[in-house]
Amino acid sequence: VDVASREKVAEIPVGGQPNDVTFHPDGGWAYVSNRLDDTVSVIDTVAREVVATIPVGNEPHGLLTDREGRLLYVLNSSIDSISVINTRSLKEVKRLEASRNPWALALSPDGSQILVANALSRLVPFREPPLSEVTVIDTQRAVVEYRREVPGANLMIGVAWHPSGQYGLATLNRTKNMVPMTRLLQGWTITNGLAVVWRDGRVDQVLLDEPTMAFPDPTSVAITHDGNFALVTSSGSNRIAVVDLQKLISMLQQATEEERERILPNHMGKATEFVVKHLETRDSPRGIRIAPDGRTAWVADALDDSLGIIDLEQMEIVGRVDLGGPREITQARFGERLFHSANITFQRQFTCASCHPDGHVDGLTYDIEADGIGVNPVDNRTLRGILDTAPFKWEGTNPSLSRQCGARLAVFFTRIQPFNPDELAAVDHYVCTIPRPPNRYRPLGAELTEAQRRGKLMFERTHTNDGADHSQTGPVHHVSSTADVHRPPVARRGYPELAGHPRRVRHAAPEQHLRFGALPAQRDGRNPGRDLDHV
């Protein structure tokens, strides 16, 4: 895109599912993460062509160089690691451990630190709230130096440093998955906001929601060069919040310790004190950046295939670059927009994508039973490759996606009018297009490894070691029927009387391929082991 003429001037073929882009500090090279191929494309920015392709870890997303352009950091989102690439040799020199689903990263103004926002909470014990992490890289040594904990937060996918270097901002949501979700309108389920990650390790949290108008799916954040404003995109409500940072920081500094720790992270009345404006965008604004001259900001309206241009002096959207998406809105695209829109939810608290980011999982366990006492926690399930895997719901009680996404969604989740028939058809159609990721453990046509052969034998065995019949396992890929499972009693904290009453339920057999990369592994979210990945 030519920023002067504000037009698209070229298209450069890269790898599969390009997700993020960054430049070498000298401007001569651009690096693009190809999520499908597990590679990074190196683009000669003058020739506008890919000149090299670097293999990295699984499903790379965010990427960034250090200040000198010596090392390129690539976030391998599905294996929770960070590839460190020597930009001269284009070889991976080391791999660092991130938290879960590292997604976005930002370099401190002095170049000494990189903040990495991780999309998913750490694996936490059963019935404990999420605990997210902002990982801090020391760029001089290229090692992970700190892990800043962000309690109660999830889906941290945007991050930026303040020009002062005193703090960074990271987007987050606070999902109240520990609360029995009896009725959305009786309380809240998901709130959305920012983490203020101070250089000394302190982390504050504030909300961008207002009581009757939430700020669903905060996705990206950019800070103006003068340090006065932060621009935060809400992918679910097609808005950008303009945050007055002096007001925000002043509010935090005037608050008591108790308020900073317990009140402000959950206070839905505070955003009006520091959000000075909302800008309306096109569909699903995600990435946002300030131009090097500091005069404009550019926002990617992902489901409109366009870039919005914000004049930072007027603080208005003043232009748009059409990236050449299809003119006709297909049913799949219509469904995708609905999937990523909070218009279907009471007070626009969340979207389908809030719990299924990228059609996958948010890694949380919810209690969505109508009992209201938290006796039936269930782990979130991925939508990747869901086509032809009916029946749905853990217990297999929903025969079709239309039932799952229609009336049931309205009753249990969204609490306003459900999708109309056209919308429902479009959402279902879109959900069925969400692809299953390639199997990194066994590429198509590859022989089984030695360990996989052993696992296959165990998986398919008909007798246990002591000779007992053990033919309980079904086909490898999918079982369309349900099976009775004698579920052990679950004693919820504070409700000991519920223990000792085992419940007989019917389980839809978990589709093994749907579990790929979707920890934890059990229906209620327990057993967060990594062993299933090896299956």
Add this chain to the structure above:
Amino acid sequence: VYTDWEHFTTADGLPNDHIFAVKVDGHRVWVGTEDGLACYDKRTGKFQTWKEEDGLPWRVVSALDVDPKTGDLWIGLFGGGLTRFSAGRFDHFNQLNSGLVNDVVYGVAVENDHIWAATTAGASRYNMVSRNWKIFTEKNAPMEEIWNYGVSYNDGRVYLGVWGSGVLEFDVATERWNVYLDPDGEMEINLNRDDGIVHVITTGTSYVDKILWISTYFGMSRYDGRNWRGYYAHETGPAQRFRQRGQRPQRERSLVRDGSRYRGDCRLSHRYVGDLHDGPATRRGQAVIQRGERVLKTYDLERCLPHNFALWVEFDGDDVWVGTSKGLARARGTGYYPRLKEVQP
């Protein structure tokens, strides 16, 4: 001769006084104890500690190594498997959730992008990038016994010290094994002097400056790639008594690293011994310099080793850290052996 000793015990912030492992990483000194992990910050003089309630997966820390690339600390847990300590986060690997062959881990060593674990039922090699495990036992390595006491890596070679199987050398480039066994098969005697490793019950290995040092239950061995040399208690003085009392005499290994300071000379004609003098009440001690069994000089010290039962020595520039059963000791190496003469070949 180390004469300037400093002691660290639970009174100073250690979680436990039984010290099993020490690893220096810049200003940090990692200490593995019988009940927790500690980190001594040389800049502040303060300890930070982690016990099970702080996330350490198992109380007994038996081995430590630092990945120089990532800065992560790898921790062997005696009965609890292996854990990676990455910027405050513990990642636990054990025989149920990973390819670690056994949870009783005696030694760990970082080799390029791999971590090795010496366990009581074989050795495991974990690729930290691909996250694949490889297990080595009698089935796929020349391991006559599988009780792996120690592992070390340097200069392209991994060395496993195995109870009853001598030393196994793994060439990283070719992934081939080489084995060092006791040619005469005798325990406390060597029928043919310097014909090979003293005995096949080995506990620790160290490969420094192309010299392989091996500690065994019955003496210490040195191998320069051409010639072997054995060291026995009755020839080398009181320090060797250690070996017979300690189950895992890493001390000899440390001495051999000490030996490398003597320009690689193996004669050890000058010996330094820190010995407990009056017991823990006074913590006084002696430094004894011997040639063979002849005492050349004895220094009385206000402070010496906290105890003679020493399982680990870690060099830190000219300083040395010693883990004992009564705490951790640091000896300052200022003016370290100033009159040392270069040995003429």
